[in-house]
Amino acid sequence: AQTIHQWPVAEIKAVGSPLSLGCTIKGKSSPNLYWYWQATGGTLQQLFYSITVGQVESVVQLNLSASRPKDDQFILSTEKLLLSHSGFYLCAWSRGTQEVFFGKGTRLTVV
Template identity: 90%
Template sequence: AQTIHQWPVAEIKAVGSPLSLGCTIKGKSSPNLYWYWQATGGTLQQLFYSITVGQVESVVQLNLSASRPKDDQFILSTEKLLLSHSGFYLCAWSRQGGSDYTFGSGTRLLVI
């Protein structure tokens, strides 16, 4: 069975500090991978997607970047956090060509 793991569970970071969030999928080769962001009380907004190692497409510009260094790993990062980066970050996967998403348990970020 496939499992999706996100880390860390929660972070409190200072404005201007760097950030790195991780996501790992086990039990599935060559998945499509996605990063979503959710403001408190809001809907989910797609940030990035990746269909293969080393290839990432940006959907929304939020002064964030993403990378896929391995088939089963997706990283979200920034060198300088803004207050507006606070929220809930969710990683998801689907099979190639599929729109059936499974989400990880998320990382809650508070920027102060």
């Protein structure tokens, strides 16, 4: 069975500080990987997707970047956090381009 693990579970960070969020998928080789962002009480906005190691496509520009250093790992980062980065970050995977499965998310609060 496939498992998706996100870390950390929650973060409180200062404006202007760097950020790194991670995601690991086990039990599925060469998955498509995604990062989503969700404001409190809001909808889900796709940020990035990756179909293979080393290749990441950006969907929206939010002063964030993503990388896929290994087949089963997806990293979301920024060098300088903004207040608007607060929210719920969700990593997801899919087989093909449909049936997307989400992780438990990371709650980020920027103060």
